[in-house]
Amino acid sequence: MRNFVALTRRELLSVFVSPLGYGTAAVFLFIFGLIFVSQFAATKLVEVHTLIDPMGYLLPLLLSPILTMRLLAEERRQGTLEMLLTAPVRNIEVVLSKFAGAWLFYACMLALTLIHLFAMRFHYEGEVDWGRFAVGYLGMLLIAGLFLSFGLFVSSLFEQPMLAALTSFVASLSLLMVNFVLNVPAFLQEGVGKDVFRFTLPFTHYRNFLAGLVDTGDLAYFGLITAFFLFLTTKVLEARRNQ
Amino acid sequence: MTSPAPVTPSTPSASAAPLAVRAFRLVGSFACMGLGVNVFLCVARGSWSDAAALAPFAVFLPLLALSIWVCRQDFVHSFTSPQGRATLLVIVQGGLGLLVLCFALYILGYRFRAKADFTSSQMFSLSEETKLVLAGLKDLDRPIEIFYLQGLDSADPKERDAADRERARVTALLREYQAHADALKPGRLVFESYNLNENSLELNALSKRIHDATQFLGGLEEATVFLWGERIKIVRKQELNPVVIHEKAVGRPFQSERVFTDTIRELLAVNPKAVYFSTGHGERDVQSCAQFRGLLKQQTYAEKEWKSGEAVPSDAAMVIVLGPRDAFSEKDAAALRAYLVGGGRLLLFFDPLLDKIQGLPREGCGLDAVLNAYGLQPRQDVLTRRFIPDVLGGRPIPRDEVVAYPRKESDSVLLETLKFEGQHLVTTLTCAVQISAAAGEGVRPQVVLETPPYIRGKQLFWADPIAAKSESNEPGPNSLPGPVPVAAASEGSAGSRIVAVAGSNVAVDQYFMNYDGNRTFLLAAARWLAGEDELVTQIQPKSPDVRVAKISPEQSKILMVLLVLGLPVAVFFAGMIVWAMRRT
Structure with missing residues (x-):
């Protein structure tokens, strides 16, 4: 546990002192603000959908490759990964600390968007559905965690951060596009196939959070899939250590 | 080399x-x-x-x-x-x-699911009424079985998507019923969803059960079948979907919970409460109120007859007097009074006195003394309004439709759903009912519905016997100015309850079917009178509250500058400062 905390602190510090971290946060806030203000000015609705509906999967999709591409690929390219792996720390601690560092940084960026929420509240006299917003933010954190764990796994596969980012980005984007495709192949359109297909898409589960509903099925989905990618990342590191 | x-x-x-x-x-x-x-x-x-x-x-x-x-x-x-x-x-x-x-x-995810609803309007939670009904299932000796039968998929992707969403909502709702019932006592409510296009043994067995019970197997696509032993109820697709006009859904978006809960109550009703319609006083033909009676039947009330000259039966959950044309005799009034004193319940519709219109009473209903004891004063004059075009004679038109709204000052439970839904009642040939000063001790009368004071500017509403008889277009000295009270409720100390409605047309099919407010009010009145207070407030369709902010274009620009430019730039500069500090 001590190793995990120390490594997580190191990861967080490395992001907070690097221009890349602040640049990423600035881009995040710019996109978030642009979509929010345009939606809010157009609809004037004090709703979760106005604030975090599109951002929930667009921003993790765009930013998780950037946040994760350097985590393992860069260490491997610079040769510091071998040092880390020979240190008295377990693989799982390395992986979890890197994931936690990226996730906490994302949470910090997300916390800054509370300013947007309060700006919206400032222009509304009635009672805001705070519970729904809280659950919406939880959904954003969980879907970001899933993308980050996937990005971390991809980062463990490559030496080039750019390749890792590219692969992570394309895979995540493909998943997003699948969500918008109406005419998916016939065998996925009916019966159990359809249900399984829809169940595997993260956005199906994310929408429940936007609606203000915390479902154990959705929590299990995000938790287990995230854990699964982290487990795979650990296995990759283990393979490298054995080599 | x-x-x-x-x-x-x-x-x-x-x-x-x-x-x-x-x-x-x-x-x-x-x-x-x-x-x-x-x-x-x-x-x-x-x-x-x-x-x-x-x-x-x-x-x-x-x-x-x-x-x-x-x-x-x-x-x-x-x-x-x-x-x-x-x-x-x-x-x-x-x-x-x-x-x-x-x-x-x-x-x-499908088999062991639990959820928490964090919305302020509890959009994804069952209403208290449904929970009450489901709580009653734990005492059943055999389970209720619910089957949702999915039909053929449309070839049109949009229609298919809409059908999918509808199925998902119905399925989610019924699974919620099952989960809640299971939490109280497992196995008392069984829910399964079948695709009618599949040929399975279970589906064939179910089809046989439905056929045995109804002798008919048509129109089961997207239907929900409720089975309890030999008893069967089928809720068809049209009862769940909103009305669609020109491809736009109108009406309530989703009211399946109300339909499903009512269906379960109907299915389980073994000893229904008796509702007695009075006869022998020239009451309206009950056939003209078939929809109202159907609603009562759906709420598991058993319709019976209270004949003139007899005492009110002891099993009466309530007595309904539907627009008597002749006055109640002393004996009948006494019987009704005795029933009310013993904690009885009365739903009275009385009509205005208009001898010029055929079918309307020429004398009072003869229940004034009974009602006065409960603080209610019926006025059998006619409610009308000033007629606009003098060229047509300028006479009041009693047959004009009258709109009645929930009284704002009233906190009666009868009005909760009406107020929530923003509904009103529409009827015609209406008179008035006032609160009497001669109310007995412990009696709590109150007006629940009234007309607006004016309609379209200066068209005054008033109730006036002179106007009706003389066809005057001006209020007389005995006129009751608007807002005219058209329905009142009273509660006595012994548990007796009365709802008096000034005009029986409110329950007639023509108005009952066409105006949701009439249905909502009469259902609430029936449940309140039957002592089902917890069911008076109907299950609301679940839809999100719409919250609209007040923001001017100038404020939008300020937001744009602050949030789109200011905040990211501030973060970026913070990063630059940190980076510069580390370098130095």
């Missing part, structure tokens, strides 16, 4: 690569993304016709080829080296594991 120089494999290193190559890699990344998406979409849709719509992605195609060429060594090296091969093995194992995991999640 010089031997050729040995070829050394190039070691991929991004940092060693020239800037141009790295730029190509970057652009190639985006090109790869675009092409990948484009190809995926076309393959998934089974058509390449939409490829042009995604042409901006394909602009990068030449750059893609070039960047792949530049990056090829990196990519190949990642998977061909000994480490890469080990990694590849992990990926293959992981892919298979992911499939198994997703399937397990699918099973777990």
